[in-house]
Amino acid sequence: MISLHSLAHLHDLPAATWDALVPPDQPFLRHAFLSAMEDSASVCRATGWAAEHLVLERDGDVRALLPAYRKWHSFGEYVFDHGWAEACERAGIAYYPKLLGAVPFSPVSGPRLLAHDQADAQLLVQALPEYLNKGQLSGAHINFTDPGLDQLLATQPGWLQRLGCQFHWRNRDYRDFQDFLDTLTSRKRKQLRKEREQVAGQGIVFTHHQGGELSEAQWDFIYRCYANTYAVRRRAPYLTRAFFSLIAERMPEAIHVVIARQGSREVAMALSLLGSDSLYGRYWGCLDEFDRLHFETCFYQGMEFAIGQDLRRFDAGAQGEHKLIRGFEPVLTHSWHYLLHPGLRQAVDEFLCEERVGVQAYAEQAKTLLPYRCE
Incomplete structure (x- = not known):
């Protein structure tokens, strides 16, 4: 029946x-x-x-x-x-x-x-x-x-x-980020290098974390960043704070978070989920304005991580023609x-x-x- x-x-x-x-x-x-x-x-x-x-x-x-x-x-x-x-x-x-x-x-x-x-x-x-x-x-x-x-x-x-x-990035068996840069035209290669140098020149460094490694205080920071992307547009966030703690508890191995720091202060984050051969960029946010920080946190850090983990694809989210010149394909x-x-x-x-x-x-x-x- x-x-x-x-x-x-x-x-x-x-x-x-x-x-x-x-x-x-x-x-x-x-x-x-x-x-x-x-x-x-x-x-x-x-x-x-x-x-x-x-x-x-x-x-x-x-x-x-x-x-x-x-x-x-x-x-x-x-x-x-x-x-x-x-x-x-x-x-x-x-x-x-x-x-x-x-x-x-x-x-x-x-x-x-x-x-x-x-x-x-x-x-x-x-x-x-x-x-x-x-x-x-x-x-x-x-x-x-x-x-x-x-x-x-x-x-x-x-x-x-x-x-x-949409625009997705494919890992074509790159050895490292430089190997990827070598596939680009000279002008675009210089542009991406310059963007990364601009972020580093602001004293910003990055750490990578699996979901289970993060404290509740860090999840508070992650949520503040996420909610701020809606606040600047005068909108309420779709997700509640409790959602982040629940996925950290229930599926920590599938969570990858990049945290940007300037000195001792956390200033931005990008949260992705992991599939068997793909990286899915989902939520991002920052608490202050920094030149080119979005591109580094959401794209370049994710691309380097995908190369290091031998992930074949990086889906960094919907829309965004600005992804094209950074190697994301339609x-x-x-x-x-x-x-x-x-x-x-x-x-x-x-x-x-x-x-x-x-x-x-x-x-x-x-x-x-x-x-x-x-x-």
């Missing part, structure tokens, strides 16, 4: 059952990470994120999972559908609540539908329309998918594909959308057809700005 039901709390499913379906390169999908989001009240009904994780069972055996949330807004997603919601409001169509399959506040591509095999994944996808109707949801949105889910959803009726563009991201209202679906489909052409052209143009020498 096959059934589909939802979890309002991740702790309603044993961590071992959930993690058995999570690939090793996905720290963001681990029970420890997602449950920390819930237990810290970073995601909850009050913040507009109510957990509604979908579970497909066959004869009592969990066969497929979709980490998902019922949402009453579109903030913290990094796939922007505010225009669709505004159009619905003008037309008198209810756009919220909607179902979002995603990692909260993390524009990281990877598996979203966790399943034992493709047949189980397909069963869950095919059950979604009825689930949406019964739950009075306007549609389902699955963000930052992997190629396997892209292939599956492309064969399912009603699903609309959206493209985005990468297309994929998201999928299922909308119950036929008129809305048709309008969005037409929009996305045009948008995909523009995004692909943008990614191709971005490649011409890369700093690498032509062989």
Whole structure:
């Protein structure tokens, strides 16, 4: 017997059952990470994120999972559908609540539908329309998918594909940072060296830490830095202070933190998560303004760490054309959308057809700005 039901709390499913379906390169999908989001009240009904994780069972055996949330807004997603919601409001169509399959506040591509095999994944996808109707949801949105889910959803009726563009750095078996610099044009190589010298000239030094090595006082500092990136824009941070302590407790081995110091004073930090072959830069912040400090803390320190650990890829976050001249290459991201209202679906489909052409052209143009020498 096959059934589909939802979890309002991740702790309603044993961590071992959930993690058995999570690939090793996905720290963001681990029970420890997602449950920390819930237990810290970073995601909850009050913040507009109510957990509604979908579970497909066959004869009592969990066969497929979709980490998902019922949402009453579109903030913290990094796939922007505010225009669709505004159009619905003008037309008198209810756009919220909607179902979002995603990692909260993390524009990281990877598996979203966790399943034992493709047949189980397909069963869950095919059950979604009825689930949406019964739950009075306007549609389902699955963000930052992997190629396997892209292939599956492309064969399912009603699903609309959206493209985005990010910039990732690849480790091409560099021996050290200088080896990477040697692949750049002379002008760009000099620019990166100058930026690093400017930071060092301000008396700033860096230390690297695993999550379990940090004291609560250091986590207080990390959170102050993180929160300050929102405060300068007069916004409230998405994550609570408790979230950082919870991930430090539950998954310390997956946490890498760079702390910048000027003399005896800590002034900035960058927090990343580790996959089996990837470094994921997530949160950054500083307490004072320093010239070029962001580039050194968030990019160059991470690149050196990835080289030293033989990590193949460094995903330093969404957006940022300034990454191009520092060797980060354009990468297309994929998201999928299922909308119950036929008129809305048709309008969005037409929009996305045009948008995909523009995004692909943008990614191709971005490649011409890369700093690498032509062989």
